[in-house]
Amino acid sequence: MCSVWILSYNSLHTGNCKAVADEYIECELMILVIDLILHKIKAYRHLFYNRFSRETLHNEVLLWKLSLGFLILDAYQMLAVCTTQDERSLPASFASFLGLCGKVLMGVFFGNLMFLGIILFGTRKFLNAKIGDSRCKHILLSILVSSYFKIFVIAMMVWEFPSSVVFIIKMFVLSSNALALLVITDAVMIRCIWICFAAHAMKFLVTQGLGTYQKLVLW
Numbered sequence: 676m677c678s679v680w681i682l683s684y685n686s687l688h689t690g691n692c693k694a695v696a697d698e699y700i701e702c703e704l705m706i707l708v709i710d711l712i713l714h715k716i717k718a719y720r721h722l723f724y725n726r727f728s729r730e731t732l733h734n735e736v737l738l739w740k741l742s743l744g745f746l747i748l749d750a751y752q753m754l755a756v757c758t759t760q761d762e763r764s765l766p767a768s769f770a771s772f773l774g775l776c777g778k779v780l781m782g783v784f785f786g787n788l789m790f791l792g793i794i795l796f797g798t799r800k801f802l803n804a805k806i807g808d809s810r811c812k813h814i815l816l817s818i819l820v821s822s823y824f825k826i827f828v829i830a831m832m833v834w835e836f837p838s839s840v841v842f843i844i845k846m847f848v849l850s851s852n853a854l855a856l857l858v859i860t861d862a863v864m865i866r867c868i869w870i871c872f873a874a875h876a877m878k879f880l881v882t883q884g885l886g887t888y889q890k891l892v893l894w
Contacts, residue, residue: 700725711823714850719858723817738812741819748825750783753882755831755841782882790878794818794856797870802862814859821855824848849875 699707699721710718798814799806806814824847831840853871857864 711851714854716854716858719821719854722820723813723855723858727816738816738819741816745819745822745825746783746787748828749787750779751832752825752828752841752844753779753782753786755828755838778885782885785885786878786882789881790874791815791818793874793877794852794870797866797873798856798860801866801870802856802860804860804862814856817855817859818852821851822848824851845875 699710699718707718707721711722795806795811795814798804804810824844827844828841830836849871850868852875853864853867856862856867856871860867
């Protein structure tokens with residue numbers, strides 16, 4: 676029997692028998708994508724430890740691109756859930772259009788600010804992980820990449836789906852975020868689930884609260 680895996684950026688073999696520790700090294704990309712969708716922990720380990728090099732973690736351009744894509748998809752997701760069909764139709768005036776844009780942008784900004792803050796606080800407080808500059812980038816990258824289910828929101832831009840589909844996508848994103856946090860911190864799964872659940876719940880409450888507040892102010 677081989678020893679436990681030694682997964683690092685450059686180590687691909689087990690310590691004793693030198694067998695291949697990461698089976699995804701020899702697999703095609705499509706197999707990796709399928710196993711990521713199936714939430715296989717080995718696929719996540721391969722993605723975060725062998726696909727992402729140290730240079731990737733310090734690639735500011737990549738982080739900005741992923742963050743921008745994440746926020747754009749989040750904005751459309753909020754537009755689909757927190758607004759009515761009349762609000763999403765062509766606004767009657769320029770002022771109402773600006774009001775809609777302000778509502779979405781405020782929800783996305785403050786919602787994700789609370790989301791990321793709870794993820795980092797929970798990681799430090801309950802997972803006993805040290806939060807440094809490099810560690811924050813690694814956690815941020817893992818959260819952004821593990822939110823790949825948000826890409827299915829693009830289909831809602833082309834075809835009409837019920838708003839319940841958005842909540843299904845959110846559940847998949849939550850479970851994927853929890854698994855990514857588990858792989859990055861090597862912590863207990865139930866704690867990772869609770870931290871991600873708290874972060875997503877707070878994000879939902881903030882966006883809903885801002886939407887209700889703006890309606891009261893406009894009224």
